[in-house]
Amino acid sequence: MRVIATAGHVDHGKSTLLTALTGRDPDRLAEEKRRGLTIDLGFVSMRLPDGEDLAFVDVPGHRRYFANTLAGIATAPAVLFVVAADEGWQPQSQEHLAAVDAFGIRRMVVAVTKSDLADPAPVITSTLERLARGGRTDVPAVGVSARSGAGVDRLRELLSDVTTASTEPSDVVRLWIDRVFTMAGSGTVVTGTLGAGTLRTGSQLELSGETVSVRGLHCLGVAVDQVEAPARVAVNLRRIDAREIRRGQALVTPNRWWRTDRIDVRIPTDATPPTEVLVHCGTAAVVARVRPLGDETARLSLSSPLELHNGDRLLLRDTGRGRLLPAVVLDVVAAPFHRRGDAALHAASLTDDRYQPLRSLRIVRHRDLVAMGESPSEDDRHGDWVIDPDHRRTLTDRLAELVDRHGRDHPLDPGMPVSRARQLLRLPDVDLVAAVAGTLHIQRGRLYPADRVGRIPEAVAAAASTFGDAVRARPFHSPTWPRLRELGLSPDLLSRTVSAGLVLRVGDVHLLPDAPQSAVTVLRGLPQPFTVAQAREALDTTRRVVIPLLEYLDDRGLTRLLPDHRRVVVDSDA
Incomplete structure (x- = not known):
C-alpha cells in the first residue's frame, strides 16, 4: 500500500x-x-x-x-x-x-x-x-x-x-494514532499511518509506557496478519478501554523510543522563539515552554511526554503571532544543568554538524542509545555499555597513571583493586574497567602494569624467606604472633605473603605452602585410624596447630573424620 x-x-x-x-x-x-x-x-x-x-x-x-x-x-x-x-x-x-x-x-x-x-x-x-x-x-x-x-x-x-518510493525494512514501529473507536465484538480500535516498521498480530507494543497487545489488524477494511510500512492501518488492541486513548499518542516498539517531556532542538537561526509554543509531532500537539540555549538551539519542556528519536522533525506553532517554526530534535535526553556554564557548553555541543549524544554522555547503556535513535558502532560496545572512543582513550591513560601511582604508594601490594579503579574513574559498572584497561593486566581482581604481572615485591619475597627460615627445622610448629613480630613480620606483610602464595594460612596459624602434603605423608605412617593426640605427636606440634590443620585436611578430602572422632588418611587401606 x-x-x-x-x-x-x-x-x-x-x-x-x-x-x-x-x-x-x-x-x-x-x-x-x-x-x-x-x-x-x-x-x-x-x-x-x-x-x-x-x-x-x-x-x-x-x-x-x-x-x-x-x-x-x-x-x-x-x-x-x-x-x-x-x-x-x-x-x-x-x-x-x-x-x-x-x-x-x-x-x-x-x-x-x-x-x-x-x-x-x-x-x-x-x-x-x-x-x-x-x-x-x-x-x-x-x-x-x-x-x-x-x-x-x-x-x-x-x-x-x-508514491512508488518505499521505506527501508524495519522492525521499529511508531504508529501515531489519529482515530480511536470501539467496534462491537472487537473492542478498542486505533488507526494511523504506519510510516516505518512492521506490525504483526500478537505483537507486544507500548502505549504511553504501558504494554498493549495487538489482537488484530486491518488494511482498507481487510483483515491481515502483518502490515509493512507505508500503510494506513487499523489496530485492534487487547484489554484497554478506548476512553484511555486519544489522538496524539503513539504505539511503539518497546525499548526502541525515548519517552521524554524535555528535549533540545535546532530552530532557524533567524527565528526568535516565544516563551511558549504548541509542538506538533506526528498526530500529537502539546504545549511547551521554551528556553533558548544558543543562536539556533533551544530546550523545550513539554506538557506531556512523547516517544521521540534524535533527528525527529517538529513544527513549533506560535499561536500568539501565528508563526510556524520548523525544528529538529537534537537531544531527547536533555539532561538537567547543575552548574553555571553547563547550558552554554551543551549549546556548543549541539551546534556540531551532527550532535552525537555518545560524545556528550561519554558512557551510555547500549539499549538507551538505541532508544535515542542512534546506531552505535559495535567497536564502541562493551557488554551492555557503549563508550565514546575519545573518552575511552582518556580513561585508559588516566587508569595507567592511577595504577602506577598505586604501585609506588603500596610497594607490598602494587596491584590496584578493580573496584577501587571503578570508583576513581567514576565508571557506572565494574565490568567497564576491563574495557579501559589498555595494556594493563587484571589478575585476581587487581590491575598490574604488564611488566609487573606475576612479580612478587622484594619486601614480600624477603618476608617469606624469613618465615621459611623460622619454621624449616620444625615445619608444623607455627610461630605465635609475638614471635612473628620479633621476626619483623607484621600482619599486613604476612598477609601479602599469603596472597602471593608463599605462606599458607590455616585458621589463625601460618605454615609453609607444602605443609598439608607433608602432613599427609607423616600421618599415613600412623596406625589407621589415628587420634588428634597421635597426630600432634607425630607432627611435633601443638593442639593450636594440629586441630586447624586436620580440619583443613578434612575439608580438602585428604583425611576423613570418623564418628568416634578419629581420622584416616583417605588413600589408606586401614
Whole structure:
C-alpha cells in the first residue's frame, strides 16, 4: 500500500478531488456534510494504474482546524498539494507548505483544481516557481477538474509515480494514532499511518509506557496478519478501554523510543522563539515552554511526554503571532544543568554538524542509545555499555597513571583493586574497567602494569624467606604472633605473603605452602585410624596447630573424620 496526504487552502477542492479520484467522499462527519467544509481528517483509497492501493489522508484547509491539518500531514510520506486555478496561491497554501517542509516530506504532486473555471497554466507556473525557491525543482503538476474529469487520469499516473518510493525494512514501529473507536465484538480500535516498521498480530507494543497487545489488524477494511510500512492501518488492541486513548499518542516498539517531556532542538537561526509554543509531532500537539540555549538551539519542556528519536522533525506553532517554526530534535535526553556554564557548553555541543549524544554522555547503556535513535558502532560496545572512543582513550591513560601511582604508594601490594579503579574513574559498572584497561593486566581482581604481572615485591619475597627460615627445622610448629613480630613480620606483610602464595594460612596459624602434603605423608605412617593426640605427636606440634590443620585436611578430602572422632588418611587401606 501507498499513502499520501492532501494539503492546500480552504475551498480549493481537496475533498472534491478525492471524491472524483476514488468515488468516495472523505468527509465523514454530519457537520462536514452540512457545512460543506472539512473539519477533521478523512480517509479514502483507490487502486492505482499499476495495481497497488493508494490511501489518502484528507486534511482540513480552514485555519481554525489547523491542528487537525498538521496531524494528517505530519505522518504522511507524500503530499498531494492542491491549488485552485481561479484563486491561485493563498495564505493557507503557504502555511501548509511550511508544515510539509517542517516535517521533511519531499515527495509531492501539485494538482491545480477547478481548471473548468480558469486556465490552470499560470497557477501551475507560479506554484512551481514558489516551490523551486524552496529547493523543490522536480515537482510534477497537472491541471484537473473534478466536475468534468479533465486531468484526473493524468493525476492518477503522477500519483503512481510519486508514491512508488518505499521505506527501508524495519522492525521499529511508531504508529501515531489519529482515530480511536470501539467496534462491537472487537473492542478498542486505533488507526494511523504506519510510516516505518512492521506490525504483526500478537505483537507486544507500548502505549504511553504501558504494554498493549495487538489482537488484530486491518488494511482498507481487510483483515491481515502483518502490515509493512507505508500503510494506513487499523489496530485492534487487547484489554484497554478506548476512553484511555486519544489522538496524539503513539504505539511503539518497546525499548526502541525515548519517552521524554524535555528535549533540545535546532530552530532557524533567524527565528526568535516565544516563551511558549504548541509542538506538533506526528498526530500529537502539546504545549511547551521554551528556553533558548544558543543562536539556533533551544530546550523545550513539554506538557506531556512523547516517544521521540534524535533527528525527529517538529513544527513549533506560535499561536500568539501565528508563526510556524520548523525544528529538529537534537537531544531527547536533555539532561538537567547543575552548574553555571553547563547550558552554554551543551549549546556548543549541539551546534556540531551532527550532535552525537555518545560524545556528550561519554558512557551510555547500549539499549538507551538505541532508544535515542542512534546506531552505535559495535567497536564502541562493551557488554551492555557503549563508550565514546575519545573518552575511552582518556580513561585508559588516566587508569595507567592511577595504577602506577598505586604501585609506588603500596610497594607490598602494587596491584590496584578493580573496584577501587571503578570508583576513581567514576565508571557506572565494574565490568567497564576491563574495557579501559589498555595494556594493563587484571589478575585476581587487581590491575598490574604488564611488566609487573606475576612479580612478587622484594619486601614480600624477603618476608617469606624469613618465615621459611623460622619454621624449616620444625615445619608444623607455627610461630605465635609475638614471635612473628620479633621476626619483623607484621600482619599486613604476612598477609601479602599469603596472597602471593608463599605462606599458607590455616585458621589463625601460618605454615609453609607444602605443609598439608607433608602432613599427609607423616600421618599415613600412623596406625589407621589415628587420634588428634597421635597426630600432634607425630607432627611435633601443638593442639593450636594440629586441630586447624586436620580440619583443613578434612575439608580438602585428604583425611576423613570418623564418628568416634578419629581420622584416616583417605588413600589408606586401614
